[in-house]
Amino acid sequence: MKQLCHHLAFPWFGMDIGGTLVKLVYFEPKDITAEEEQEEVENLKSIRRYLTSNTAYGKTGIRDVHLELQDLTLCGRKGNLHFIRFPTHDLPAFLQMGRDKHFSSLHTTLCATGGGAYKFESDFRMMADLELHKLDELDCLIRGVLYLDSVMSSGPSECYYFENPADPDHCVQKPCTLENPYPLLLVNIGSGVSILAVYSEDNYKRVTGTSLGGGTFLGLCCLLTGCSTFEEALEMASQGESTRVDKLVRDIYGGDYERFGLPGWAVASSFGNMMSKEKRESVSKEDLARATLVTITNNIGSITRMCALNENIETVLFVGNFLRVNTLSMKLLAYAMDYWSKGQLKALFLRHEGYFGAVGALLELLHPS
């Protein structure tokens, strides 16, 4: 296998076409010999230059420079792994670019996962003359997670958790590793949510999923506040106050509902205060964004916790692009896991949040399973 992939022609791409975002990982070889360099066709060079010399592509494509993994050894080659994303609705522009740069002349296999690999298969063929090698998204996700956690990298640790999740002043991010992680509950929060129970590298099952995910947060925020991007929505949320929107236990009982062990600060009814006209008129867009974030996050926490109980699993790993630059949600999830399980459950997070599927697709290219 190793030998085989050693001769695998560049470029090496892995792609994950989700409902909202396309995630692309690109391996940039840094150990190209002079001989290789000579043999390299112009197209390939131009693609490499284009991708590595820019951090933004077109209007919406972005390279997450802070996630770049340098000096990585992949299939015996040394190089850097780049992480690029753009909205799924801009896929036509991407295909146009592929066509302009004559990508198809490179005769490379493009490994793609995510629903879009199926949905856009014919577009790839028609518009860019590219054949996709379609891969299952959950297989890729798990493969990507396990790989990135294991690679030796000079950068910060891939896996981390929050210490003192119950105490906002002392809640800090702490590195850790996924040693002996099984069984593991893997919660992937993209547009929607998938929850997987992973028992070993190649033994997993999808436990359940929910349609209340990142897409719901953004979709509702757009409707409620008129914002249009995830960053905008998060920014608003960070400045709002959800307790003006939600009805808390103490709003109903004046304090804790002791008979059932419910603390006064717990949300009794998400958006419950919005049943009243006066209160609807008194809340800000920021409050609404915050309440939406809290509602979606807590709900994911709640379903996750029930799955962990049903599957008898104590380690929960949260991934997916909903968590990108979203410390609010991560801390909420960390807290919810800890509080409602009385410390039994531990929430873990990974730095490369939403890129695991794409990484898994790349690995499939190099080491077909």
Place this chain on the structure above:
Amino acid sequence: MAECGRVDSNTSHTMDKSITLPPDEIFRNLENAKRFAIDIGGSLTKLAYYSTVQHKVAKVRSFDHTAKYSDISPPYLYEISMQEEVTARLHFIKFENAYIETCLDFIKDHLVNTETKVIKATGGGAHKFKELIERKLGLKVDKEDEMTCLIKGCNFVLRNIPHEAFVYAKHADSEFRFQTTNPDIFPYLLVNIGSGVSIVKVESEDKFERIGGSSIGGGTFWGLGALLTKTKRFDELLQLASKGQHASVDMLVKDIYGGSYGYLGLTGDLIASSFGKSATADKEFSKEDMAKSLLHMISNDIGQLACLYAKLHNLSRVYFGGFFIRGHPVTMHTITYSINFFTKGEVQALFLRHEGYLGAIGAFLKGAEEDNPNQYSWGENYAGSSGLMSVSPDMNPMQRARSGTFDMLEMDRLERQLVNLPLLQDPSSYIPDTVDLTEDAPAREYWLYCFEEALDGVVKRAVASQPDMPEAALRAEKFRQKYRHKLQTLRQQPFAYGSLTVRSLLDTREHCLNEFNFPDPYSKIKQRENDIALKYYQKAVKSLDELSWEEKQFALVRGVLAGNVFDWGAKAVSEPAFMPLGGQTDFCIFFFIPLSERPWLVDSYDQWLERLKGPPHKCALFFVDNSGVDIILGVMPFVRELLSRGTEVVLASNSGPALNDVTNGELQILTERIAAMDPVIEAGLREDRLLLVQSGSSSPCLDLRLVVLVCDSTSLLFPSRLDKVLAMVVRERQTDLVIIEGMGRAIHTNYYAMLSCESLKMAVIKNSWLADRLGGKLFSVVFKYEVPVGKPNKDCGAFSPC
């Protein structure tokens, strides 16, 4: 993570308060109200009270027959008198909060007899209205925990109301599929969807635990929905949702995959991300579509959590309630869908007919603990209860709110506690009714028509039964209106009182008759028929005794069947062509009854005869039907033969009157008279081998799950020895044969009842429509002798379902 709080009452819309109340129709019997409870929710108030109801009952009393029968005898065998009886009734009334003050005023004005100083209160609004209630009624408001009340109420309705729980199926012929009452109600999961969601595990009467919940509930639908659509009312939001297309707002699996996600078996139409398509600033979405998407999002989420909790606690019965559900087909449908999806059909979402009353019932029960209401059985009074209202989503929300403005439930205390007949093979799967009219539209139409047609006759008979009461005609007219209205309601909403059956139609009629003080319209007819039939008893027995053994066995069966034709309740028999027969009952006519020839429609007579050649039965339990010729010339000779064979006989007759069915009171007098003429019967009574017991029923049909436990049959001859418990009697005497006679008990009900001992079902089909349907003719005979599987003499009677 959340809890069950109620809706802010300030969010409820203001209703027109000037609507004139017909209060005496609503707060019935208030002057005899004893104890109150109130449950004030976000928009609806539920009032509960307990009252004592005086109503007339027909009693029979034997004349003094110490003189020998053949000598000077009074004109009748027994006299009928009307007596006042006091029974207990529970009243529950539901109305918009807007009426609360008007209602309290009315109650105050009519409250005369109450001894209570306290009113139990629950619900989120109890606090808000505390001062008002105390001021208006002069009663001290005593608050009870909401959840405790809810669970208490839930246990109560599940235990006492048949067909309380149902499964909702939007696209089925009948949207409501009622569950058969399972006496074993625990454990279950109650998912209460108020503004938030509470998930409660109930393990026994006193043991329940809130095992979880969610903050995404009815308040989220309402609050978020109001923000998104600028629509203020909950009902209107549901209305919007029912017209929307969620696929324009939600991101479906097919939007991501282009089709289904085959690898995981997720279909293309599955929602991958709720509101996933609205993440854009440059597109408008319709209110309807957003409301629909929101409804799906919330229903699916609640369903999913409920399933996760049910799985974790290994529970399969999951009931849903709370204002989010309360009679709304839209939410019942989405919750049902969600549960079905997440459990792959293994768990069914269950809903309750009286869900809105649970809190009020529970609060009432809390206050009535010293009266021990749970030791009694209670029955839904069809005459005084509104039934499940029409919940068509097409109905204008205002109209809905109005039509549901005053909703009522009344429950009568049954004088005895009812239990299962111990001889049922499998009580949990026993369904008394042969045909569910809710699901069988042609049968439903026929029977509703039939009962409406018969109404004039019933009214006439009711008036005739009370010749000394001039206002009887007026009352009878009121009865006619009430029952006709019930029939009309049932035509529109066959599900109003649970599964519609011939039995429930008959019971509703009895309840309406009682409501207007016609406890026994057939009393005079029964009296006359009994008198006439008695005169022929000895002659009948004598002629039977002259027959050979085999001829006699056939004549006895034929006698029971022929006797059963004499039935004033049956349509064909009361038709003009048949009147001369019924009218001038004569012994010789008895033999010319137009019974069909063998082989009968269902005919296992040969097997029965074979069985008779074998050893006698230990004890036979005989559920009898009509008075007059039926009981005296048909049943009694049959009983006599059983006794002669050495079989003990327990005769079970109705506790209260229904049509011309013989009641226990009447049967005791009749048996006593027969004993005076017949040494076999006399010896049977004396030696305690012939026992008269009450069936616990006042219906022409028979529900074997509700057989009286405490049998207070006070026999005139041997009172102390007969005072036994039917269920115990059946066990003690090792009953090995159950005989069920007549259309009501053996065909409309119990036709398919599986018993753990031998059974004999005998009836003559006195209704041409039914006969037609069964593939026979009018007066076709059903003679169904069955031996339970595993015992010799396999089942022989077979005919296709009615």
